[in-house]
Amino acid sequence: MLDLVIRGADVIDGSGSAGVVTDVGIEGDQITLIGDAGPAHQEIDGTGLVLAPGLIDTHAHDDGAFLRHPDMTFKLSQGVTTVVSGNCGFSAIPFDPESDPRKASGGILSGLNGAFTDLSGYFDAVLAGAPAINNMMLVGHNTIRSLVMDDPKQAPSQRDLKAMSGHVERALEQGACGFSTGLIYHPGRYSQTEEIVALAELAGRTGALYTTHMRNEGDHLLDAVEEALRIGVEAKVHTHISHHKAAGAANWGKVVPSLARIDAAIAAGQRVSLDVYPYTAGSGRMIEYFNLDRINRDLAEVIRIASCPAYREYEGQMLKDIAKAQDVDITDLVRDILTAPRGADTICIQFIIDEQDVEHNLRWRDMMVGSDGIPNLRGKPHPRLYGTFAKILGYYVRERALMSLPEAIRRMTSLPAATFGMTQRGMVRAGFKADLLLFDPATVQDTATYDEPQQLAAGIRTVLVNGKIAWQDGQHQMTGSGQMLKYRAGAYAG
Numbered sequence: 001m002l003d004l005v006i007r008g009a010d011v012i013d014g015s016g017s018a019g020v021v022t023d024v025g026i027e028g029d030q031i032t033l034i035g036d037a038g039p040a041h042q043e044i045d046g047t048g049l050v051l052a053p054g055l056i057d058t059h060a061h062d063d064g065a066f067l068r069h070p071d072m073t074f075k076l077s078q079g080v081t082t083v084v085s086g087n088c089g090f091s092a093i094p095f096d097p098e099s100d101p102r103k104a105s106g107g108i109l110s111g112l113n114g115a116f117t118d119l120s121g122y123f124d125a126v127l128a129g130a131p132a133i134n135n136m137m138l139v140g141h142n143t144i145r146s147l148v149m150d151d152p153k154q155a156p157s158q159r160d161l162k163a164m165s166g167h168v169e170r171a172l173e174q175g176a177c178g179f180s181t182g183l184i185y186h187p188g189r190y191s192q193t194e195e196i197v198a199l200a201e202l203a204g205r206t207g208a209l210y211t212t213h214m215r216n217e218g219d220h221l222l223d224a225v226e227e228a229l230r231i232g233v234e235a236k237v238h239t240h241i242s243h244h245k246a247a248g249a250a251n252w253g254k255v256v257p258s259l260a261r262i263d264a265a266i267a268a269g270q271r272v273s274l275d276v277y278p279y280t281a282g283s284g285r286m287i288e289y290f291n292l293d294r295i296n297r298d299l300a301e302v303i304r305i306a307s308c309p310a311y312r313e314y315e316g317q318m319l320k321d322i323a324k325a326q327d328v329d330i331t332d333l334v335r336d337i338l339t340a341p342r343g344a345d346t347i348c349i350q351f352i353i354d355e356q357d358v359e360h361n362l363r364w365r366d367m368m369v370g371s372d373g374i375p376n377l378r379g380k381p382h383p384r385l386y387g388t389f390a391k392i393l394g395y396y397v398r399e400r401a402l403m404s405l406p407e408a409i410r411r412m413t414s415l416p417a418a419t420f421g422m423t424q425r426g427m428v429r430a431g432f433k434a435d436l437l438l439f440d441p442a443t444v445q446d447t448a449t450y451d452e453p454q455q456l457a458a459g460i461r462t463v464l465v466n467g468k469i470a471w472q473d474g475q476h477q478m479t480g481s482g483q484m485l486k487y488r489a490g491a492y493a494g
Contacts, residue, residue, distance in 0.1 A: 002040035003027050003467065009046025009438060012406050013428040014053040014413035019406065024051060026434045029467035029481075034430055046438055049461060050405070053413035053426050054081025054435030055389050058275045059242050059370020061085065062135065063092035063122075064112035069375060070129040071476055078389045078446075078457040080371075081435035081465050082485065084420055086138030087242060087372075088213040089182030093119045093139060094167045096147055119174035123484040123492045130480025132470055134435070136420060136487070138180040138211055139171035141199065142188045152187030156195060168202045175486025177420050178209030178240070183224075184216065185288050193227055197234045204237030208487055209420065211240040218247040218352075221254050222261065229265050229272070238271040240419070243372050244361055245353050247282070252354035259364055273419050275370035276361040278391050279353070281450075283374055283382040286348040287338050295331040299350065304450065307347040307379035310340035315379035316451065347374055349382050349450070362392075362402050368416050383453040387446030390457030394445030405441060421488040434467040 002025040010019040011034070025033030025040065057075060060083035065072065075083060086092065097115050114125045119137060126135065141164075145152050148163045156164065168179055179200055182188050200210040210231060214224035225241070232239030241262070246254035262272050283306060289299060305314040305322075314322055314337070323330040337343050361367055369392055373385030389412060397408045417426025424432045437460070444459030456474065463471035468481035483491040 002033065002037060004042045004044070005037045005040040006044045006046045006051055006436070006438060007037065009049050009051035011428055012050055012052045012409045014409055014426055016406050016410040019050065024428060024436070026464070026467050029433055031428060031430055031432050031434050034428065044438065044462060048440070049438050050441050051428065052409045052437045052439070053428055054437050054463065054465065055079045055412045056081070056416040056420075056422070056426065057083040057371050057388070058368045058416045058420065059084065059087050059277070059372045061087060061090065061372070061374055063090075063137070065375035066126040066131050066135055067112065067114060067129060069377070070126070070131045070480070071478070072132040072482070073476055074373065074375065074386045074454070076132050076463055076465075076471050076476070077460060078386065079437035079439060079460050079463055080133060080389060081437070081463065082134040082136065082422065082425065084136050084138065084177065084370075084416075086140050086176070087180050087182075087211060087370075089140040089142035089180050089185060089188045091138055091140030091143045091180065093117070093122050093137070093171060094144065094147060095122065099147070119171050119176055120492070123175075124494060126484060127492075127494070131482035132476070132478075132480060133465055133482040134485055135482065136422060136485040137171070137176050138178050138209075139168055139176045141179065141181040141191070141196070142185055144168065145187045145191070149187070153190045155192065161195070161198060164199060165202060168199050172203060172206050172208055172487075175489060175492060176208070177487040178211055179203040180211045182213040184213055189215070193231065196231050200231050200235035200237050204235045208237075209240050210235060210237040211242055213242050217245055218251050221246055221251060221258055225258050225261055229261070229270065232270055232272065238273070241272070241274045243282070243370060244274045244276050244367075245282070246357055247352045249354070252357055255357045255360050259360070273366065273368065274361075274364070275368040276358065277370060277372045277384050277388055278358055278362065278396060279382070279384050280355050280358060281349050281351045281353065281382065283347060283349045283372070283384075285344065286334075286346040287344045289348070289350065290334055290338065292335055292338060295334050297331055299352075300330045300334050302351040304349040304351070305346065305379075306349050306374075306381050307345075307376050308337060309342040309345050310337060312379070347376055347379070347381070359396075359400070359402060362396055366415060367411060368419070369412050377454065380450070381453050383446070383448035383450055385448070386454055387448035387457060390444055390459070391446040393439070393441070394459070398441065398444075422485055423488060423490050434464050436462075436464040438462040
């Protein structure tokens with residue numbers, strides 16, 4: 001007898017094909033039957049609902065959240081069953097338990113702590129907390145550079161480069177799916193292209209990925225795309241461009257020539273992929289975006305405070321409104337926040353993206369979806385943490401009709417699973433892992449807003465993670481069935 005049957009749902013299998021109303025049977029952690037099913041120990045009525053593979057977040061910063069918030073409600077509640085962490089050059093590993101974790105994590109990997117030093121140790125630490133969802137890891141350049149180099153603003157010595165290479169190689173050997181950079185951030189911004197090529201080549205040798213938050217997403221976007229493509233060619237590595245966008249009103253529309261250049265590279269045989277988040281605002285550590293000697297007034301005008309340890313009363317407010325209420329110049333306000341105790345930990349939200357660019361990105365044939373959410377739950381985080389995937393399904397599919405529902409499912413399931421080397425995941429297919437999402441296509445939508453960012457998605461009925469019901473009708477089931485995934489090698493087994 002089957003352990004579980006979901007009966008009569010419209011099964012959209014992740015291939016991009018139209019759905020078929022049928023039953024899906026599960027034994028243990030696997031899908032074992034698609035078709036008319038006999039009795040089972042447990043049954044779920046899927047009539048009128050869509051059953052899809054569990055969604056995959058290609059761009060997460062959940063390294064620390066798996067330790068601090070193993071329930072992972074902000075992802076599970078919107079149907080996400082697997083994330084890729086370690087993005088933008090910041091990763092949980094390699095880790096020095098004796099150092100300040102904020103230094104190597106850029107302050108965005110909330111909750112990072114433990115006695116581990118490498119990927120296997122990190123996986124063990126996470127599994128000890130019974131995580132709700134699956135995680136796959138990248139190894140981050142900024143983290144490695146911070147740990148290896150005494151002065152990360154300098155060029156690495158041969159000894160430094162050898163040490164950094166060793167960290168990358170060890171992570172890849174232990175199951176990392178690739179090497180990530182955040183070349184707009186400290187200390188990656190000080191690196192030369194040749195350094196990145198040397199490290200990315202290590203990922204290329206194993207067939208893994210090079211993922212990048214490019215050196216510039218604004219005035220020099222097209223130059224940054226050229227650098228990313230150059231790294232891919234010279235390192236012989238699959239290049240994945242994270243959260244593709246054109247930042248700042250003066251640059252809106254540049255996603256068109258950027259995607260055209262990427263299309264040309266793909267046509268020439270280069271392996272390139274991308275993801276995007278469906279919002280007109282980004283988010284990150286505020287200190288990364290300002291030179292305190294020459295504060296950008298225009299940027300300050302479009303910034304909202306998400307989390308501010310120095311001034312909790314500022315959270316959820318625009319800088320321009322705070323400055324007006326206090327009758328101070330906005331540049332002085334920025335300086336005051338960032339130089340205050342723990343000012344460097346301030347997380348901001350920047351409204352710098354054009355909605356037309358978001359839609360143009362989403363129309364690109366193989367655009368994947370990454371939330372880029374920062375799981376700092378104190379304050380008013382960007383709503384993308386709780387809402388990204390429901391917003392795709394509800395707004396961009398049902399309301400805007402930018403793509404069909406089967407195509408949207410493909411881009412959030414089988415495509416990222418294949419790209420990031422997740423074996424037996426991303427499809428509703430016999431023999432695949434039972435990571436599944438049952439939802440109402442007529443009501444699914446995001447409810448998280450900038451004012452109330454921690455609201456749960458609507459229309460999500462049931463989420464299964466490795467065959468266990470993890471989320472049911474708005475309630476967390478606390479089954480803790482998530483696994484740590486190794487690149488092209490299944491789940492980590494300790």
